[in-house]
Amino acid sequence: MTPEPGVRLRHRHLLGIEPLDAGEIGLILDTAESFLEISTRPIKKVPTLRGRTIVNLFMEPSTRTRSSFEIAEKRLSADSLNFSVSGSSVSKGESLLDTARNLEAMAPDMIVVRHSAAGAPHMLARACRSIIVNAGDGAHEHPTQALLDAFTMRQKKGKLAGLKVAIVGDLLHSRVVRSNIFLLGKVGAEVHVSGPPTLIPPGLDRLGVKVVTRMETALEGADVIMMLRVQRERMVRGAFPSVREYFNLYGLTEERVRLARKDVIVMHPGPINRGVEIAAEVADGPTSVILDQVTNGVAVRMAVLYLLSGGAGSELAS
Amino acid sequence: MNWLLKGGRVVDPAARLDAVRDVLVRDGKIVRVGESIPADNSRVLDLKGKVVAPGFIDMHVHLREPGREDEETMESGGAAAAAGGFTSIAVMPNTDPWNDSQSVTEYIVSQARSRCPVNVYPIGCVSKQGKGEELAEIGDMVKSGIVAISDDGHPVASAHLMRMALEYTRIFGIPVIDHCEERSLSCGGVMHEGFHSTLLGLKGAPAASEEILVARDLILAEMTGGRIHIAHLSTRRSLEKVREAKARGIAVTCEVTPHHFSLTDAAVAESHYDTNTKMNPPLREESDRQAMLQGLADGTVDAIASDHAPHNRIEKEMEFDQAPFGILGLETSVSLALDRLFHAGLLDLTRLVGLYTTSPARILGLERGTLAAGVPADITVLDLEKSVSVDQGGFRSKSRNAPYQGWKLRGAPVLTMVGGRIAFDGRS
Numbered sequence: 097m098t099p100e101p102g103v104r105l106r107h108r109h110l111l112g113i114e115p116l117d118a119g120e121i122g123l124i125l126d127t128a129e130s131f132l133e134i135s136t137r138p139i140k141k142v143p144t145l146r147g148r149t150i151v152n153l154f155m156e157p158s159t160r161t162r163s164s165f166e167i168a169e170k171r172l173s174a175d176s177l178n179f180s181v182s183g184s185s186v187s188k189g190e191s192l193l194d195t196a197r198n199l200e201a202m203a204p205d206m207i208v209v210r211h212s213a214a215g216a217p218h219m220l221a222r223a224c225r226s227i228i229v230n231a232g233d234g235a236h237e238h239p240t241q242a243l244l245d246a247f248t249m250r251q252k253k254g255k256l257a258g259l260k261v262a263i264v265g266d267l268l269h270s271r272v273v274r275s276n277i278f279l280l281g282k283v284g285a286e287v288h289v290s291g292p293p294t295l296i297p298p299g300l301d302r303l304g305v306k307v308v309t310r311m312e313t314a315l316e317g318a319d320v321i322m323m324l325r326v327q328r329e330r331m332v333r334g335a336f337p338s339v340r341e342y343f344n345l346y347g348l349t350e351e352r353v354r355l356a357r358k359d360v361i362v363m364h365p366g367p368i369n370r371g372v373e374i375a376a377e378v379a380d381g382p383t384s385v386i387l388d389q390v391t392n393g394v395a396v397r398m399a400v401l402y403l404l405s406g407g408a409g410s411e412l413a414s
Numbered sequence: 415m416n417w418l419l420k421g422g423r424v425v426d427p428a429a430r431l432d433a434v435r436d437v438l439v440r441d442g443k444i445v446r447v448g449e450s451i452p453a454d455n456s457r458v459l460d461l462k463g464k465v466v467a468p469g470f471i472d473m474h475v476h477l478r479e480p481g482r483e484d485e486e487t488m489e490s491g492g493a494a495a496a497a498g499g500f501t502s503i504a505v506m507p508n509t510d511p512w513n514d515s516q517s518v519t520e521y522i523v524s525q526a527r528s529r530c531p532v533n534v535y536p537i538g539c540v541s542k543q544g545k546g547e548e549l550a551e552i553g554d555m556v557k558s559g560i561v562a563i564s565d566d567g568h569p570v571a572s573a574h575l576m577r578m579a580l581e582y583t584r585i586f587g588i589p590v591i592d593h594c595e596e597r598s599l600s601c602g603g604v605m606h607e608g609f610h611s612t613l614l615g616l617k618g619a620p621a622a623s624e625e626i627l628v629a630r631d632l633i634l635a636e637m638t639g640g641r642i643h644i645a646h647l648s649t650r651r652s653l654e655k656v657r658e659a660k661a662r663g664i665a666v667t668c669e670v671t672p673h674h675f676s677l678t679d680a681a682v683a684e685s686h687y688d689t690n691t692k693m694n695p696p697l698r699e700e701s702d703r704q705a706m707l708q709g710l711a712d713g714t715v716d717a718i719a720s721d722h723a724p725h726n727r728i729e730k731e732m733e734f735d736q737a738p739f740g741i742l743g744l745e746t747s748v749s750l751a752l753d754r755l756f757h758a759g760l761l762d763l764t765r766l767v768g769l770y771t772t773s774p775a776r777i778l779g780l781e782r783g784t785l786a787a788g789v790p791a792d793i794t795v796l797d798l799e800k801s802v803s804v805d806q807g808g809f810r811s812k813s814r815n816a817p818y819q820g821w822k823l824r825g826a827p828v829l830t831m832v833g834g835r836i837a838f839d840g841r842s
């Protein structure tokens with residue numbers, strides 16, 4: 097696919113999906129198509145971001161997102177520096193702003209930030225000259241995850257508009273669900289969400305999604321099922337009585353998958369809790385595209401880094 | 415110094431007066447309010463075109479002294495109050511140490527007397543160290559000058575302790591001021607729970623966490639005959655409960671802050687997580703804000719109080735989750751009220767002045783809030799048309815945490831007189 101002529105990212109940073117329009121989302125996805133091929137080459141490296149410095153500032157534990165960004169940066173030939181919270185000055189009491197200011201004194205071009213506090217990337221964007229990429233902020237947004245999810249849906253279904261996407265699980269603590277709701281709404285997909293009422297934040301329906309408490313209702317006729325991780329580490333006590341009961345009510349089993357369309361795909365942002373939100377047979381079964389999501393994540397992040405660094409979709413480095 | 419305040423529009427709700435008059439001040443006291451008073455040996459202040467009102471009282475201020483003088487002191491907080499049009503402030507006890515004993519109360523009173531340009535009325539703790547366990551030595555503190563008790567910053571979590579406080583304070587006739595928040599329900603919320611907290615992914619504190627404690631306090635006030643004052647009331651249902659309780663004759667009063675009548679939780683989103691929009695109780699929804707305006711207009715709300723909460727820059731320059739609650743208010747309160755309430759046509763001047771004078775004086779039992787002959791000459795002069803562009807860089811406060819930077823407001827205090835002495839003169 098080729099991007100529409102003249103479409104560029106209007107934003108200097110990627111702080112979330114909410115500020116993007118459908119044209120920008122399309123541009124990122126189309127650009128990622130071109131980058132996907134690079135990952136299949138024997139030498140998986142292009143000189144696109146040679147000489148650029150990217151700092152991966154991960155203030156919250158994360159393996160897959162950090163690795164995905166790191167691989168994306170390396171494949172684009174950027175110089176990257178990993179800064180994580182353990183053993184850093186943060187554990188000695190330095191504030192986020194001071195950490196960022198110090199990093200910035202080393203003149204990076206971009207800072208990829210993951211933080212447990214919603215809004216932390218916005219704060220950095222106000223204080224720093226570097227381009228900020230949000231790699232997940234608290235329960236707010238995880239824009240590259242939503243982009244890779246959309247990329248995977250488009251790859252498997254050939255379109256986004258008109259798809260029925262069911263998102264099930266811990267909606268309250270999920271940054272993935274917010275970014276996906278914003279994105280899918282902008283590209284014309286229909287979103288149904290479900291979870292225990294104790295894990296549904298207020299006003300979600302005002303974001304244009306259908307909210308139901310019975311999981312089965314959300315799954316009926318779905319083209320895509322996206323399961324969310326139960327974030328027990330963030331959870332207020334008492335949101336549900338036990339993991340066993342949760343799985344009985346909201347776990348994705350093969351039987352429940354059959355409520356959706358025959359060609360349904362099952363997604364999960366990972367890491368998965370087998371037997372909590374998803375049965376092992378489903379996670380590993382034919383409908384699962386969970387590992388494709390991981391592969392696509394690299395291409396999408398390459399596209400984001402490339403476009404934010406000033407590249408336009410039509411002039412990809414080969 | 416003797417003064418003749420000449421030709422101003424004198425608005426004194428206690429005297430039901432709204433007319434052009436002269437005010438004569440001698441030896442720190444009001445001598446007379448009348449038409450064409452001769453100057454004699456007094457210095458004349460020409461206040462034609464201005465409003466002359468009793469000195470404004472802010473009944474909810476955090477002065478931070480003792481303990482956090484980096485954030486505010488008697489001098490800086492007093493200067494901020496005077497510049498904001500206030501001649502008296504009641505200061506909350508959550509200092510370091512808490513004001514839970516006679517010695518701390520006496521320290522505050524003595525320091526204020528020598529160092530603060532406005533009158534300072536200490537509020538003592540309900541419980542020792544504000545821990546919510548045992549009553550503080552309220553009687554001793556009353557002797558030393560407290561005018562109310564509160565564990566503000568924290569709610570009085572135990573219904574039993576609140577009952578004891580309401581019963582015990584009947585000896586002294588002072589109110590119990592409660593920060594109403596059921597913390598097992600708000601559990602860690604950093605903004606109002608609603609659409610915007612969902613959008614922003616921030617933990618929300620539901621309106622019900624305030625309303626449950628308001629309801630409890632009203633029940634206990636009725637049961638005990640004690641006086642309850644609801645601090646910084648912020649939700650529509652809290653207000654309805656107070657309105658009903660007043661109609662039934664329960665001894666309840668309440669205050670509303672300027673931020674709760676001028677901002678909503680949308681400000682957190684619009685400001686992209688600016689921690690100057692983080693306060694407790696949090697900014698609520700538009701329906702709540704409208705209810706505050708209605709309550710101010712119909713008399714349900716007794717006072718406008720700023721909940722002036724200075725925080726130093728380092729503490730507010732944090733992730734939203736981690737930053738402390740609270741914003742400044744002394745220097746913007748009156749302009750916000752004039753702009754958003756008076757000029758918006760919601761309140762007449764008598765009602766607005768009453769919210770800052772007669773009512774807080776009555777609640778706290780102060781012999782102030784009027785221009786009657788013989789009372790201390792505490793006077794606030796307003797210029798209803800002065801246009802203000804809020805510049806927190808110019809604040810007298812030691813802190814800068816306010817969400818109003820650059821706001822254009824109509825109306826401002828221009829002169830503050832405390833006991834016959836000019837504490838602030840901003841006429842230009």
